[in-house]
Amino acid sequence: MDLLCVLDFHRVEMMLPIQSKINFGAAPKKRALFPQKDLCHKKHIVNALPIPVLRAIHQTGNGTGSQIHRQENEDRIVKEEIMARILRINTRKKTHSFEEPGADLAALGGRGLTSRMVLNEVPPTCHPLSKHNKLVVAPGLLTGTAAANSGRISVGAKSPLTGGIKESNSGGILSQKLARLGIKAVVLEDKPEDSGFSLVVIKKDSVEILPADEYVGLGNNDVMGRLWDTYGKRVGVMSIGPAGQQRLAAACINFADPNGRPGRAAGRGGLGAVMGSKGIKAIVVDDSGAGKVPVADPEAFKTANKRWVEILKGHPVTSQGLPAYGTAILINIINEAGALPTKNFRSGRFEYAQDISGERIAEVIEQRGGKTKDGCHPGCVIQCSNVYHDKDGKVLTSGFEYETIWALGANTTIKDLDDVAMLDALCDDIGLDTIEMGVTLGVAMEAGLIPWGDGKAAIDLLKKVRTGDPLGKIIGNGSLFTGQALGVDRIPVVKRQALPAYDPRAVKGQGVTYCTSPMGADHTAGYAVAPNILKVGGDVDPLKKEGNVEVSKNLQIATAAVDSTGLCLFVAFAVLDTEDGVQTIVDLLNAQYGLSLTPEDVVKLGVSILKDEHTFNQRAGFTKVHDRLPDFFADPLPPHNVTWDYTEEELQQAKQYD
């Protein structure tokens, strides 16, 4: 399969001053993954006439004078229509430009695209907050289509937290709007020479880079509220809070959910600090007037999507478990399995797990009038999100997820669900990664800065990040920084990133992923699973080493591929049990782009992404010694009293792809 047809397009630059507004023609109607072979190798023709004019001339048959000109114009229309473009924002000059993706980018989307662009364009040894780093925001390959659960977005850069490559994935409503505008990626480049902040507004016919003075210092709730008031209630927004403005290493980028709340985030790796270093407070995307994302074979797409929805709606996880209890359904299960990290990874069981469980949360939400199910983007049929109200019946937080509840709850031994929800709400508003902050609060408790289990003290401490208090700056830089500042020797990180909600001693496959993922300790790096092509069975023992390196490796490959499609990783739950699950995803891709891909091609895509990411990290200076868990994981973990006992050489097998 020739996936990467060579396209010879010239880069078209439009260097415009601040607040400039230009018409760049009709939004492309087709995107550039796997262009049709018969369109490859055609020479791009730069024509002064805008596309709508050309189309009108072509349709009437008047005005061009010759068949040659007519053919040239036709070629140009076709090529403009198939190419989604890359929008580059120069944050120093306050200018923007559009370009056609090069041959090695044309077939990529989502994580595949962000990681390839970071590898190609970011010097691996650069400081992550310097002008040399770039923030790449990319919808997935299926994003913007009618495919269910395809509205995710990838954000990539060199991470200020890990020092390696980072892709952080989020829901929200912005991704589908970018796709409909025919924008394959937005890239923030360079760095302002002053300390001011700007607002980027992307519409069908314009890109504006505006002063953001009125939004500086605001939390994400206020930013999104004001932007919806100004630009309309349905626009997509990604923004940073005070943590990102201060360029703290635990800062995230928040995305407006369908209710306009900052409940979704590209959380991990400090990408909010990169956005802050570029002086961009928020990006607004308004797709008013944009057409649908075109599909090469609409009938085949419709058939595949019908089957896709059947799979998702017919599986007990995606149709019942997640909508009823959200991801927090895992609290009781992981706790029972002895793998819920408790009190800074001292035990695998939390005595009060039931109090913060998914079952309990659903009960409280129903009592107070919140929402037990909600989608993070239009077209989601799983609806695993939620809206949690306080005791007075007012919205306290949304997107109250398993990882968050574990980090801010069991890990800190805070058992008051309302305190945990308040901490989550603060993280969303200040713009902080909830996993990193939960582990950081645990480290602060380890140091005796605040008492174990004291929710109110944790809330007061977290609030200091908003104000720029020196202690807040320490906390806001994450677990390792905080541990070093406070003289703590029990800091659960890999590649400087805090471990998520599964103790690696009791779920060894997850531990292998923590160690060997190019992302640092990351649970979502090994999430998806496709047993029929990856030979992942159900007979692995989580407490033993046997088979878990192979499981982790296959999960990482599948996850990288899913992260490129724009599909939510939770679709993997249904795909796992459905014979034609993977084939249906492939059918969707084939129908959209007119291809003949096989599941094996999807595996190859996943491998190529991981190779890109590991290559960047190697060039940045990472070696196998960075693939280690902290030494305290050699201590037994109750209740199973298991230890972490992999050698470095054993772990490296998870990175051998050939």
Next chain:
Amino acid sequence: MATILFNAFSFLQEKLKAKDHPCINAHIELSDGSTVADLVSAVGLEAADVEAALVNGSVRPFDTLLQNGDRVALIPPGTPGPYRVLLGMAGRKKAK
């Protein structure tokens, strides 16, 4: 007689609460020689209601003999994966 510490999660809690059957940290007495399958029946559930049983924190087949003092939790279909794989739940109703 064997006394076990019993928990049920997710939809099983709703089903058992509807039957007024204790399902959170409940102590249940079973006759000697009882298995996980016997426990499922004893609390009024169907085998199809339960995807996996955790006995003392590990996924075990339904023919596992229960001992006095065991801690047992029943989990319905609907556990978000990959944890069904990583915890060894998938296909573990039967002994291997």
